[in-house]
Amino acid sequence: xxxxxxxxxxxxxxxxxxxxxxxxxxxxxxxxxxxxxxxxxxxxxxxxxxxxxxxxxxxxxxxxxxxxxxxxxxxxxxxxxxxxxxxxxxxxxxxxxxxxxxxxxxxxxxxxxxx
Amino acid sequence: xxxxxxxxxxxxxxxxxxxxxxxxxxxxxxxxxxxxxxxxxxxxxxxxxxxxxxxxxxxxxxxxxxxxxxxxxxxxxxxxxxxxxxxxxxxxxxxxxxxxxxxxxxxxxxxxxxxxxxxxxxxxxxxxxxxxxxxxxxxxxxxxxxxxxxxxxxxxxxxxxxxxxxxxxxxxxxxxxxxxxxxxxxxx
Numbered sequence: 613x614x615x616x617x618x619x620x621x622x623x624x625x626x627x628x629x630x631x632x633x634x635x636x637x638x639x640x641x642x643x644x645x646x647x648x649x650x651x652x653x654x655x656x657x658x659x660x661x662x663x664x665x666x667x668x669x670x671x672x673x674x675x676x677x678x679x680x681x682x683x684x685x686x687x688x689x690x691x692x693x694x695x696x697x698x699x700x701x702x703x704x705x706x707x708x709x710x711x712x713x714x715x716x717x718x719x720x721x722x723x724x725x726x727x
Numbered sequence: 728x729x730x731x732x733x734x735x736x737x738x739x740x741x742x743x744x745x746x747x748x749x750x751x752x753x754x755x756x757x758x759x760x761x762x763x764x765x766x767x768x769x770x771x772x773x774x775x776x777x778x779x780x781x782x783x784x785x786x787x788x789x790x791x792x793x794x795x796x797x798x799x800x801x802x803x804x805x806x807x808x809x810x811x812x813x814x815x816x817x818x819x820x821x822x823x824x825x826x827x828x829x830x831x832x833x834x835x836x837x838x839x840x841x842x843x844x845x846x847x848x849x850x851x852x853x854x855x856x857x858x859x860x861x862x863x864x865x866x867x868x869x870x871x872x873x874x875x876x877x878x879x880x881x882x883x884x885x886x887x888x889x890x891x892x893x894x895x896x897x898x899x900x901x902x903x904x905x906x907x908x909x910x911x912x913x914x915x
Contacts (some may be wrong), residue, residue: 619868622834623896626903627868629845632757634770640748643777647744650778694910 663721670714677710729793735787746790748777751794753803753874754870761861762805764854772808776801795872798880800861809858824897825904837838838908852902867892 732743755776759769778796780787787796825833837845853861864871866880874885883891 619871620824621895622830623899624862624868626834626837626845626849626899627864629842630757630849630865631753631869634754634758634773636770639752639770639774640745643748643752643774644741644745646774646778647741647781650781651739651741 659721663718666717667714670710670717674710674714691726730789733784733787733789736781742782744777744781747780747793747797751797754778754794755797757865757869758798758801759805761853761865762802762858763809764858768808768812769805772801772804776804779804792876795876795879796869798870798872800864802880807885812876823901824894825900827897829904830897830900833904833907836901848903848906852899855902856895856898859891860898863888863892864895866900 729747732746735743752768752773755773756769758774759772760766760898763769763772776797779800782798783865787793837848853864856864863877866877872880874888877883877888878885881888
């Protein structure tokens with residue numbers, strides 16, 4: 613039984629010649645490329661999480677605004693035909709503006725994710 | 728220094744990662760090769776191990792050396808790989824252990840060979856041994872890992888490691904002896 617903690621020198625000497633080397637000069641580069649890809653993947657996941665949270669939050673805000681503003685979505689056509697500017701402003705402020713903001717955010721985040 | 732680099736990498740600065748690749752790639756490759764006995768597979772395993780290490784770096788508890796942790800990943804990946812290719816692996820050739828009193832004469836004969844001959848001989852001997860024996864010999868004698876580190880890498884108990892190493896060493900000498908036997912007989 614091997615009792616001592618130190619490797620036998622003769623065996624170490626013999627095994628020294630079994631030393632293997634990765635001679636491929638591109639090895640480190642390949643690993644780093646993979647790491648970079650992995651890093652980008654992590655960033656994308658993080659951005660998607662943020663993006664999803666923002667989208668969900670905005671959708672909730674939008675839903676809340678619509679529900680609390682008493683806008684009857686079925687009356688869109690009559691609103692437009694009556695050219696009631698006050699109601700149109702309300703519609704723009706409560707519905708179209710948040711929608712545009714939402715689409716703007718989506719575009720911004722999509723661009724960041726792509727990059 | 729390694730802990731500083733690890734913290735930097737976790738914070739997103741991957742410019743320090745090449746240090747780990749350059750420092751440990753050869754040792755990791757030796758481990759993977761001794762398990763798979765295939766250069767391409769070993770290279771792929773080492774690449775995957777570094778990526779996995781990067782991915783899990785935040786989970787590295789720092790209660791062991793980075794190298795020990797990395798080698799454990801290498802061993803696990805290599806074992807998974809060979810399990811997948813189990814049919815391709817030939818069964819280990821039965822090798823007799825060499826008695827202690829003959830070890831010195833084998834060592835002496837071995838030292839008398841040229842470096843190229845030595846390299847060919849030891850690599851052939853290792854290729855013919857079981858993968859666990861090869862792995863333990865590589866970790867202990869080549870990578871100079873302690874018994875405790877080998878325990879962390881392989882999940883084998885220290886007593887078992889000592890026993891297996893003792894036997895693996897004798898088997899290695901047995902294999903060398905078989906190759907050197909004609910030359911030893913000539914000198915006697």
